[in-house]
Amino acid sequence: MPLFCTSMATKVPLNALVQNRRNNLAANHVGSFSLFLYHSNCRRPSSSPHLTLCLPKCNLTHLSLEMEGPNKLEPVPEKYSKELEVAVRAVHMACLLCQIVQESLVSKGIDQVQSKEDNSPVTVADWSVQATVSWILSEAFGRQNVSIVAEEDVQALSKSNAAGLLEAVVKTVNDCLAEAPRFGLAAPVTSLGMTQVLEAISCCNSTGGPTGKFWVLDPVDGTLGFVRGDQYAVALALIEDGEVVLGVLGCPNYPVNKEWLSYHNGYRRIISKLTPPTSKSWDKGCIFYARKGSGKAWMQPLIHQEKRLVWPNSAKQIHVSRIDNPAFATFCEPVEKANSSHSYTAGLAHSVGLRNQPLRVYSMVKYAAIARGDAEVFMKFARAGYKEKIWDHAAGVVIIEEAGGVVTDAGGHALDFSKGIYLGGLDRGIIACAGAKLHEKIIEAVDASWNSSSL
Ligand SMILES: Nc1ncnc2c1ncn2[C@@H]1O[C@H](COP(=O)(O)O)[C@@H](OP(=O)(O)O)[C@H]1O
Numbered sequence: 001m002p003l004f005c006t007s008m009a010t011k012v013p014l015n016a017l018v019q020n021r022r023n024n025l026a027a028n029h030v031g032s033f034s035l036f037l038y039h040s041n042c043r044r045p046s047s048s049p050h051l052t053l054c055l056p057k058c059n060l061t062h063l064s065l066e067m068e069g070p071n072k073l074e075p076v077p078e079k080y081s082k083e084l085e086v087a088v089r090a091v092h093m094a095c096l097l098c099q100i101v102q103e104s105l106v107s108k109g110i111d112q113v114q115s116k117e118d119n120s121p122v123t124v125a126d127w128s129v130q131a132t133v134s135w136i137l138s139e140a141f142g143r144q145n146v147s148i149v150a151e152e153d154v155q156a157l158s159k160s161n162a163a164g165l166l167e168a169v170v171k172t173v174n175d176c177l178a179e180a181p182r183f184g185l186a187a188p189v190t191s192l193g194m195t196q197v198l199e200a201i202s203c204c205n206s207t208g209g210p211t212g213k214f215w216v217l218d219p220v221d222g223t224l225g226f227v228r229g230d231q232y233a234v235a236l237a238l239i240e241d242g243e244v245v246l247g248v249l250g251c252p253n254y255p256v257n258k259e260w261l262s263y264h265n266g267y268r269r270i271i272s273k274l275t276p277p278t279s280k281s282w283d284k285g286c287i288f289y290a291r292k293g294s295g296k297a298w299m300q301p302l303i304h305q306e307k308r309l310v311w312p313n314s315a316k317q318i319h320v321s322r323i324d325n326p327a328f329a330t331f332c333e334p335v336e337k338a339n340s341s342h343s344y345t346a347g348l349a350h351s352v353g354l355r356n357q358p359l360r361v362y363s364m365v366k367y368a369a370i371a372r373g374d375a376e377v378f379m380k381f382a383r384a385g386y387k388e389k390i391w392d393h394a395a396g397v398v399i400i401e402e403a404g405g406v407v408t409d410a411g412g413h414a415l416d417f418s419k420g421i422y423l424g425g426l427d428r429g430i431i432a433c434a435g436a437k438l439h440e441k442i443i444e445a446v447d448a449s450w451n452s453s454s455l
């Protein structure tokens with residue numbers, strides 16, 4: 001199959017042309033090349049491939065290169081394609097793990113929830129997802145090649161009175177990993193023991209930084225939403241030399257119909273119980289992902305019941321909204337006003353002319369909402385002194401950017417993932433928008449109002 005055909009009418013120096021094409025091909029394809037010379041009176045190569053270039057004394061009209069051998073026309077895989085595929089499969093598994101734990105939490109009640117030292121909630125799902133994703137990445141890429149920054153540590157799990165909790169985590173991890181083949185991944189040969197599970201959690205102790213490659217994992221982002229039976233996300237990103245190069249966001253409760261997001265929790269829960277999701281209706285549960293620089297962001301349905309994950313699982317490309325008039329735009333923000341000042345964002349919304357009610361959603365599902373075009377603006381203004389962690393933003397930022405949106409701090413600078421576990425030098429807050437016009441308006445409104453705010 002010809003890879004290219006070019007007219008010789010303009011007397012392109014053949015040597016240079018071949019050299020060019022070879023370079024071109026070498027960059028994009030693997031395999032050996034054969035050279036065919038096309039004669040003016042013949043549409044097919046006159047003989048077997050000429051491997052050395054010697055110009056026959058006749059009028060050449062075309063030149064084509066063909067590939068031989070088993071790798072014929074196989075494109076070189078795009079950068080990070082294996083990482084992306086493994087990450088999506090792992091997040092997919094993690095989402096199903098979370099769905100099972102959430103169902104049990106919601107039915108058994110709040111006493112299943114532990115408190116961390118900073119009083120934030122943590123559950124069996126946080127540790128189990130961290131262990132599961134860590135184990136999958138290590139298996140896929142080799143333990144020595146995998147460095148992970150993640151939210152949870154093993155302190156609380158290792159306490160003498162935490163035996164029951166650890167047992168529950170080990171069981172949850174093993175139940176989940178046993179399903180790995182359904183997701184195109186290998187299951188452990190034998191169930192993981194306590195030590196292996198603790199090791200899988202505690203090895204996620206990278207502290208990030210400006211160089212090298214590391215994964216960033218928030219096993220359950222929006223734990224409060226999770227324990228309340230509401231929105232939450234599993235967020236996994238890959239950072240290389242300080243840049244987020246891949247982002248995967250699993251949103252197990254994210255509805256296909258955006259209106260459902262704004263319903264009252266209880267009502268939404270009742271509705272989803274009455275109409276349990278099926279793979280056909282794809283009611284809720286989505287995985288979002290993007291690779292930096294690809295200009296594309298994708299959404300896959302979560303698979304349900306006993307279905308197998310067949311890559312790329314009916315992925316659909318997603319785009320940010322085209323709305324740039326604030327009067328028609330919707331902004332989203334955290335549910336908890338302790339995490340972002342609702343009064344400040346209300347003032348900003350008023351001054352730029354955002355008229356719709358804010359969409360208050362737990363977790364990085366807000367990033368997904370912007371990337372999918374369900375809302376146009378996301379704003380977060382934490383209290384002074386709060387340091388934003390990289391795992392709360394990395395995956396979401398690259399997904400919004402590749403879907404066509406803009407994410408910066410309130411000074412208009414790109415978020416800095418190169419300074420360790422916290423975002424570097426964040427100016428006031430975070431602003432994500434579907435387009436530059438809305439973004440500019442909000443940045444201007446922040447500048448105009450900041451000094452008179454109490455933040
Ligand atoms: N006081 C605070 N201000 C801002 N963000 C906070 C906060 N306390 C916790 N958070 C972060 O906000 C995340 C939840 O986001 P949201 O408020 O948008 O739902 C939490 O993630 P976890 O739930 O993973 O701990 C946590 O990292």
Ligand SMILES: [Mg+2]
Nearest residue numbers: 218221222392
């Ligand atoms: Mg989080």
